[in-house]
Amino acid sequence: MTEPLRLGIAGLGTVGVGVVKIVRQKANLLAARTGRPVVITAVSARSRDKDRGVSLTDYAWEDDPVALAQRDDVDVFVELMGGHEGSAKDATEAAITAGKDVVTANKALLAIHGQALAEQAEANGCVIRFEAAVAGGIPVIKSLTEGLAGNEITRVMGVMNGTCNYILTRMQDAGLPYDEVFAEADALGYLEADPNLDVGGIDAGHKLSLLSSIAFGTKVAFDGVELEGIQRISIEDINQAEDLGYRIKLLGVAQLTGRGLEQRMSPCLVPADSPLGQLKGGTNMVVLEGDAVEQVVLRGPGAGEGPTASAVMGDICDVARGLRLSTFGVPAKELEEAKPATSNSPAPYYVRLELLDRPGAMAKLASALGDAGVSIDRMRQSQHDGTEAPVLIVTHKTQRSALQDALEALKGSDVLASDPVALRIETV
Template sequence: MAADRKPLRIAIAGLGTVGAGVIDVLQQNAEILAKHCPRPIVVTAVSARDKSKDRGLNLSGVDWVDDAAKLAEHPNVDVVVEVIGGSEGKAKELVEKAIANKKHVVTANKALLAHHGTALALAAERAGVGLAYEAAVAGGIPVIKAMREGLAANRITQVYGILNGTCNYILTQMRETGREFADVLAEAQKLGYAEADPSFDVDGVDAAHKLSILTSVAFGVAVNFAGVRISGIRNVSAMDIAYADELGYRIKLLGIGRQTPHGIEQRVHACMVPAASTIAKVDGVYNAVVTSGNFVGENIAIGRGAGRGPTASAIVADLMDIARGFILPAFSAPAESLEPAAQAPVGLHAGSYYLRLMVVDKPGVVADIAGVMRDENVSLESMIQRGRSPNDPVPLVFTTHETTEAAVGRVVKRLSDIKSVLEPAHVLPIEPLS
C-alpha cells in the first residue's frame, strides 16, 4: 500500500494568475484532495520569468528552474503543468520535451493545442503518457471530460457555445446600456475583463482555438484550426442589438461545430439567436457549451470560462485523474485514428440571415433592393423601415427565409453597386437554437 501513496510530483511552468492558482487549490483543498485522490499531489519544481517577485506563495522546498524547458528533464518531476501560453516558443518546446522524456503534461494552452494538438497527442500516446487540457476550453466547465466520458456512447452531431467571456461581457453591456462597442470595450479593459490588446478575443481567434479542440473531441477528427471560419464582434453596433431585440433575438458570439452532408462546418461569428433560447440568457463573462448526441439529446453546461479559480480547478482535476492512473486519449479517439475531416464549403451553409443597410431615403430604393434579392432567389421574411429623412441616411433592416451563404454573398456584392446604398450591408446569420 505504501507504493500506492507515492506522491505525484508536478512542475509548474508559469506562476502568473493560473499557475499561482493551482498552488492555491492544492494547498487550500488538500483535505478534499486527500479523500478523493489515491496519491498526494506535490509541487516539486517551478519556473517563471521573475524569481524575485513576491507572489504570496510558500515555495520552500520547491526547486526553482530558470529555463522552463529544463523542467522536462527534471529528475524529481512526473507531470509538467504548462501555463505559459502561446502556440510556439517556450510553451511548445517544454511540452514536446516533457512528452519525449515520458512525463505527463497538463496544459491550459488552447493556442498550442489548436495548432499542434494532433501531433502532440500522437507523441503522448507513443510515449505512454497523458496529455490533459480541461482548462484550455471553457475554464472551469468540464466540457472535455463530459464529451470524452459521459457522452462517449453517443454520436455527437453538433457542439456550439459561448466560448469567450470577454465578448459575451461586451455584447451584454451593449444590450443593457445601449452603448457602442468601442465604449464598452474600453470599460472592459479598465475592469480587467479585456486585455490591453484585445484582438484575440474580440476578433474571434480565442473562441476559434477552443472550437477547433471541441470539434476534434466531438467528431473524432484531427484538430483543424485552419478550417474555422472566423469573424468577431467589432462590427456589431448598438443599432444591430436594438433591432435584434425588436425582432425577438439576441446577438451572441458563438463557436459552432456541426456535422453536415457536405462535411464538418466550423464557424465563429456573431449571430442572432432566439431571445427565449437558453444560450441567449447566458450573459456577462459566463461561457456555455451545448452538445447534441443521438441518444442523449441536447446537453448544456454553463459557468465561468476563465479566471484564476475556475482554470486552476480544471488543471487540478486533470492532475487527480493522472494520480488515479486514469488516462484517456487526448481527443477521445486514439491519435493514430485522427484523420483530417472533409470541410463543408462555406457557401453551402444554409440558414436565415439579418441584413442592415444604410440608404438614401428616396422612392424606388426598396424596390431596387428587393429586385436584387429576387434575382438571387433570396426570399424576404420581414422588413423594418421607419421615418423619413431625405437628407440623412436611414436604416433598412431585412430578415430572410432560409437560403445559402453564397446567395447572401451575391446579394451583398450587388447591393454595393446601388448608389442609394451608402455602405456595405451588415450581415448576421440567424441560428434557430433551442
C-alpha cells in the same frame, strides 16, 4: 499510500497561483480522492521575485520552463504560460520527450500543434489533458470525451469567449457603443495582450476546433473554422435585435455533414429568452448533441483563477487516479483528416444596411434579394433625416451563399451608404 504525483508548474499568473493554492490547501482532500499525495516539486515563471500571495519556498525554482519540464522529480508538467510558440511549445515538447504527462490550459498551442503533440505524446506513452483550455470551469472536455463516449456526436455549439460575451451584454445593458465597452474591458484586464484573439473570435475558434476534433474524430482543424469577430457589432444591431426578440452572441457551431466538417464562429442572433440568449457576462455555455443523449447543456464560468484552476486540478486528479486517455479521445494516428466544408445550411438572417436616399434605391434592394432567391420575412425602414435610410431586414430561411450573392449585387449598384451587416439567426 502509493507514490506521490509530483507536479512541475510553468506559469504563475492567475491560474498558476490558483493551482498552487488548491494543492497546498487541499492536500488531504486530494489524497483521499486520488489515492495518493499530489505535490508540487518545482515551479517556473518569468519573474522570481514578484509577490504572488502564496509561498513558493517549498518548491525548486527554474528560470527556464524547458529545464522544469525535464526535471527528474516532475511527473506531470503543468503548462500555464500560454501562447502557441516559444516557451510553451518548447517546454511541452521537452516534457513529452522526457516522458512526462502534460496538463495544460493552452488552447492556442493545441489548436495549432495539437495533432503533432498528441502523436508525440502517444508514441511516448504520455497523456495530454486540457480541460482548462475550453470553457473555463465547465467539465466539457470530460463530458464529451468520456461521458458521451457512447454517442455519435451530431453537433457541438456554444458561447466560449467570456470577454466577447461580456462586451456584448454590457453594450446591451448599458446602451453603450462597442468602442466604449471595448475600452472598459481593456481597462479591466479582460482582454488578451492581442485583443483580436478575443474580439476577432480566434480564441473561441481555437476552443471550437478542439471540441470538433473530439466530437468527430478528426484532426484539429483550426484553419477550417470560419471566423467572424464581434468588432462590427454596433449598439444599433444590439438594439434592433432586442426589438425583434433576439440577442447577439458570438456563437460557435461545429457539425459533420455529408459535405465535410463545418465549423463556424460568428456573431449570431439567438432568441432572447433561450438559455443562450440569457447568458450574461463572462459565463460560458456549451451545447453537446449526440444521437443517444439528445442534448446536454453545460453552463459555468469561462475564466478566472478559481474556475480555471478547478479545471486544471480535475485533469491532475485524473492523472493521479491513473486515467490514461488519448488526447482527443481516440489515438491521434486514427484521427481522420478533416475536410472543411463551408457552412451553408439554410437559416433566417438579420440584415442591416443603409440605403442612399435616392429614387429607386429600395427597388434595387428588393430586386437584388429577389434575384438571388432571398425572400423577406420582415422589413423595416427607419425614419431618417439625412441622406441615408437605415433598413432592417429579417429574411426567410436562406443559404448564406444566396444572401451573399444578393449583397454583392447590391454593392455593385450605387445605392448602399456602407457595408451591410448580415447575421445568422439561430433558433436553437
